[in-house]
Amino acid sequence: MSRRPTRLLIPFCDDSTLIFAVRLRALLHEAAPSASVILGCYMPEEGLSRRQLEMFVPDGDYLLLTDEGLVQAVQDGQYDAVLTSRVFQPLRSLLTTPAFRHHRGRAQVIAFLGGLDFFPERGFANRMPCDGVFLFPQSDLKTFADYAAQQAAHDSSLGAPLVDFGHPTFLEPAPNPPGDLADRRDIYFFAQAISPLTRRGRVHVLNVMTALAEAYPHRDVWIKLRHLPDENQTHLHREKHDYARLMDSARQPWPANLKLTACSMQEAIERAALGITCTSTAAIDLIREGVPTMVYVDYVDAYMDPMAAAMRRIFAQSGVIVTLDDLLHLRHGTPDPDWLREMFCPRDLGQRVLAMLERLQPLASSASE
Amino acid sequence: MFARLKASRLGKWLYRLSRQRRLGGPLRWLLARGIHERLAPAHWRAVNRRHNAKQAATLAAFRARHRQDRT
Numbered sequence: 001m002s003r004r005p006t007r008l009l010i011p012f013c014d015d016s017t018l019i020f021a022v023r024l025r026a027l028l029h030e031a032a033p034s035a036s037v038i039l040g041c042y043m044p045e046e047g048l049s050r051r052q053l054e055m056f057v058p059d060g061d062y063l064l065l066t067d068e069g070l071v072q073a074v075q076d077g078q079y080d081a082v083l084t085s086r087v088f089q090p091l092r093s094l095l096t097t098p099a100f101r102h103h104r105g106r107a108q109v110i111a112f113l114g115g116l117d118f119f120p121e122r123g124f125a126n127r128m129p130c131d132g133v134f135l136f137p138q139s140d141l142k143t144f145a146d147y148a149a150q151q152a153a154h155d156s157s158l159g160a161p162l163v164d165f166g167h168p169t170f171l172e173p174a175p176n177p178p179g180d181l182a183d184r185r186d187i188y189f190f191a192q193a194i195s196p197l198t199r200r201g202r203v204h205v206l207n208v209m210t211a212l213a214e215a216y217p218h219r220d221v222w223i224k225l226r227h228l229p230d231e232n233q234t235h236l237h238r239e240k241h242d243y244a245r246l247m248d249s250a251r252q253p254w255p256a257n258l259k260l261t262a263c264s265m266q267e268a269i270e271r272a273a274l275g276i277t278c279t280s281t282a283a284i285d286l287i288r289e290g291v292p293t294m295v296y297v298d299y300v301d302a303y304m305d306p307m308a309a310a311m312r313r314i315f316a317q318s319g320v321i322v323t324l325d326d327l328l329h330l331r332h333g334t335p336d337p338d339w340l341r342e343m344f345c346p347r348d349l350g351q352r353v354l355a356m357l358e359r360l361q362p363l364a365s366s367a368s369e
Numbered sequence: 370m371f372a373r374l375k376a377s378r379l380g381k382w383l384y385r386l387s388r389q390r391r392l393g394g395p396l397r398w399l400l401a402r403g404i405h406e407r408l409a410p411a412h413w414r415a416v417n418r419r420h421n422a423k424q425a426a427t428l429a430a431f432r433a434r435h436r437q438d439r440t
Contacts, residue, residue, distance in 0.1 A: 200407070204428070211432045214435045214436060298424060300424050300425065303411055303414075303416075304406075304409060325431075328427070328428070328431045
């Protein structure tokens with residue numbers, strides 16, 4: 001008898017979770033072309049614009065999930081697993097209910113981190129009730145396993161989840177830089193919604209980009225907006241002082257080669273000769289694709305911003321943190337190989353997700369017998 | 370900003386003020402300019418003042434060498 005194809009659901013609700021969903025779907029299709037991988041837009045927390053949806057899912061090939069729809073999808077055997085970068089409240093409630101955990105034929109819930117986890121303790125607690133968890137950096141796997149064992153010992157309704165290493169954004173970098181890198185001229189600054197936190201910090205960053213545009217008139221300096229000013233109004237990270245409005249409100253004329261764009265991350269990475277960011281996960285995308293990367297966390301008012309300190313900690317050994325002087329003179333470092341091994345997972349992530357699911361399914365059947 | 374302020378008595382008063390026809394507009398404009406962010410005590414710590422001054426001076430020195438006249 002032939003085995004039916006694996007059925008997987010990946011919920012999303014905003015641009016971060018949608019990018020995760022699209023990337024993971026591609027990896028799963030590569031690992032198991034016969035698998036049915038369905039994206040589901042979780043409507044109670046949906047905060048995407050039409051432009052964002054057209055950019056990331058141009059075919060509109062996703063389900064609409066209400067609270068009830070998500071609960072039903074998880075419990076009635078439609079899917080083998082739900083793969084998610086955010087443990088939505090209905091999932092969390094179900095996973096902490098013993099009757100659900102032991103229910104025959106329910107979907108396994110495998111959680112990933114949302115991205116760079118600046119405050120891992122919170123991320124651990126949210127993912128603890130899941131059946132499987134994918135984490136990074138490598139050093140967090142043992143920390144989480146110890147934490148999970150401790151939690152499970154205190155709460156009999158929980159079991160320690162299976163743990164593995166990885167995230168679809170954090171795939172090990174290509175061995176060689178892009179072939180056309182030497183011909184590229186453009187510098188991209190990747191904005192982050194809530195960092196720099198203060199208006200003064202953001203104006204400083206804007207002035208740094210202006211200085212680059214003035215000093216290198218033969219290059220275009222792009223400020224890659226995370227989203228348009230009227231988008232992401234319900235996002236977890238809502239932007240307060242966006243660069244488009246800061247530029248509009250300034251009295252000075254800007255250099256002609258300082259430009260704004262809301263293009264996709266992929267388009268920006270394919271054109272960038274150099275990428276700069278403060279605390280954005282864009283640093284990871286740039287490094288993964290072999291584009292020279294600078295992380296600048298010494299901006300004005302950085303001491304007000306908890307994300308600056310966390311970014312400095314996560315990237316301390318990376319070799320890509322730069323001073324302002326280095327940034328202005330375009331002196332970038334090379335990513336440290338040990339740090340890369342710690343942060344970036346092998347490219348067989350899709351296969352390892354399916355392998356984790358195979359290990360979970362016998363556990364689920366025996367639990368309900 | 371207002372969401373945080375609204376939790377305090379002063380905040381409730383300021384929030385009501387910001388909704389008034391005459392005073393509300395200027396108050397909202399000041400908050401949008403980030404004026405309240407400058408009131409944080411952290412700005413007065415010597416180490417933080419030195420940090421900001423150093424970043425501003427590095428940028429100013431670089432811009433002085435490359436500034437374009439765009440008027």
